[in-house]
Amino acid sequence: xxxxPNIRIVEMPCSGTIDHRVLLQAFEDGADGVFVAGCxxxxxxxxxxxxxxxxxxxxxxxxxxxxxxxxxxxxxxxLSAAMGPRFAEIANEMTERVRRLGPSPLKKQSAGxxxxxxxxx
Amino acid sequence: MIIAQQKPxxxxxxxxxDCKKVLLVGCAGCVTVCLAGGEKETExxxxxxxxxxxxxxxxxxxxxxxxxxxxxxxxxxxxxxxxKDVDAIxxxxxxxxxxxxxxxxxxxxxxxxxxxxxxxxxxxxxxWEEKCGLCGDCVLHRTGGICPIIxxxxxxxxxxxxxxxxxxxxxxxxxxxxWQLIYDRMKALGRLDKLMEIxxxxxxxxxxxxxxxxxxxxxxxxx
Numbered sequence: 001x002x003x004x005p006n007i008r009i010v011e012m013p014c015s016g017t018i019d020h021r022v023l024l025q026a027f028e029d030g031a032d033g034v035f036v037a038g039c040x041x042x043x044x045x046x047x048x049x050x051x052x053x054x055x056x057x058x059x060x061x062x063x064x065x066x067x068x069x070x071x072x073x074x075x076x077x078x079l080s081a082a083m084g085p086r087f088a089e090i091a092n093e094m095t096e097r098v099r100r101l102g103p104s105p106l107k108k109q110s111a112g113x114x115x116x117x118x119x120x121x
Numbered sequence: 122m123i124i125a126q127q128k129p130x131x132x133x134x135x136x137x138x139d140c141k142k143v144l145l146v147g148c149a150g151c152v153t154v155c156l157a158g159g160e161k162e163t164e165x166x167x168x169x170x171x172x173x174x175x176x177x178x179x180x181x182x183x184x185x186x187x188x189x190x191x192x193x194x195x196x197x198x199x200x201x202x203x204x205k206d207v208d209a210i211x212x213x214x215x216x217x218x219x220x221x222x223x224x225x226x227x228x229x230x231x232x233x234x235x236x237x238x239x240x241x242x243x244x245x246x247x248x249w250e251e252k253c254g255l256c257g258d259c260v261l262h263r264t265g266g267i268c269p270i271i272x273x274x275x276x277x278x279x280x281x282x283x284x285x286x287x288x289x290x291x292x293x294x295x296x297x298x299x300w301q302l303i304y305d306r307m308k309a310l311g312r313l314d315k316l317m318e319i320x321x322x323x324x325x326x327x328x329x330x331x332x333x334x335x336x337x338x339x340x341x342x343x344x
Contacts, residue, residue, distance in 0.1 A: 019161070020161070020165045021161065021164050021165055021168060024165065024168040024169065024172065025168065027172060028168060028171065028172060063130070063165075063169055066129070066130050066131065066169075067130060067169050067170075067172050067173040067176070068173060068176045069172055069176060105176055106172065106175050106176065
């Protein structure tokens with residue numbers, strides 16, 4: 001099993017823990033594209049985690065379109081932990097898609113810390 | 122609770138187009154429950170606005186904060202030290218919160234991120250429905266617990282109109298006729314006679330017709 005070396009894997013306990021903010025942060029931190037790999041539909045250990053993940057991914061895709069980054073840079077896939085070759089295939093497929101789209105336009109500027117949590121203690 | 126929904130992000134971005142640093146203030150009250158302006162939504166909006174502005178080569182600095190309630194001035198005061206160096210404040214509260222913030226910070230550009238929609242409840246997770254017309258003079262004890270003010274499209278007080286067909290309102294087949302619901306429930310309760318009682322005309326001065334309203338409880342006032 002071989003796949004392109006440019007992918008950074010962020011492990012989550014369940015795709016259902018995927019949050020809009022995590023996805024947006026990946027893009028703010030310079031990711032050219034993000035894909036969420038959830039379990040096969042119907043196979044979620046927590047019953048609905050992967051369905052919920054897909055809904056959130058779709059919502060963030062729509063948001064990315066609205067703000068001009070493009071929803072194509074984000075995708076949701078379903079595969080099991082035993083499907084290594086399929087993972088490699090998806091990794092290559094997504095890499096090809098992102099290559100076609102080009103580097104993230106957010107990389108034009110350094111991904112500095114432009115965010116701050118309000119602290120009024 | 123008050124139900125609100127976020128405005129289109131392009132509209133919000135336009136309101137702060139000339140700002141370099143903004144404070145986004147969420148509210149832990151109603152808008153957290155209806156998933157429009159809580160901590161999560163505040164951070165998502167901040168991230169989206171930052172990305173949008175970086176794409177325009179005009180970076181935006183954001184500060185986020187969530188007030189316990191924006192409809193209580195004492196909680197607005199807790200963010201005094203956050204507003205000093207920002208060009209604008211984006212409130213993710215209902216219209217009450219936006220106004221309390223604007224009242225406290227006279228020299229700040231305060232903008233709403235949400236459209237305040239109605240008073241309602243959660244039918245199922247992700248679906249909210251209007252249930253109260255805020256008329257100021259509740260009639261639910263006479264109508265089987267079903268509000269004719271807001272659930273009847275015409276706010277009729279004496280029974281269904283000619284547009285009621287098969288239990289639905291003429292405006293949409295998805296809208297129940299409130300008066301059909303009222304009749305059915307009163308019948309089931311064995312209280313149809315209550316509907317026959319003559320009622321005086323409703324006093325709409327207790328609603329918005331009387332101008333902005335105030336509720337006062339002198340026994341709990343301090344000082």
